[in-house]
Amino acid sequence: MLDEFVGKNVVIDLNSPYVCLGVLEDSDEHFLQLRDADLHDLRDTKTTRENYIVAAMAAGVHVNRKRMLLARREVIAISLAKDVVTK
Numbered sequence: 001m002l003d004e005f006v007g008k009n010v011v012i013d014l015n016s017p018y019v020c021l022g023v024l025e026d027s028d029e030h031f032l033q034l035r036d037a038d039l040h041d042l043r044d045t046k047t048t049r050e051n052y053i054v055a056a057m058a059a060g061v062h063v064n065r066k067r068m069l070l071a072r073r074e075v076i077a078i079s080l081a082k083d084v085v086t087k
């Protein structure tokens with residue numbers, strides 16, 4: 001199901017005050033593997049999740065992880081970055 005997302009920039013909403021942006025490399029039943037990722041703790045800013053994502057799409061992803069594994073049990077939603085509505 002995630003095959004169409006592999007190799008593309010994605011936005012991942014988590015069941016926590018974190019959001020993740022990056023390139024999906026692979027996935028299995030337990031993890032999503034990303035590269036050139038931004039794992040952002042929304043408690044570090046006063047902006048909303050939606051505003052942070054839109055700003056990152058406009059300014060570019062602030063990469064703070066070259067590679068990472070993300071537990072699938074924490075994922076609420078995943079979308080292609082190009083599908084983020086900015087208006």
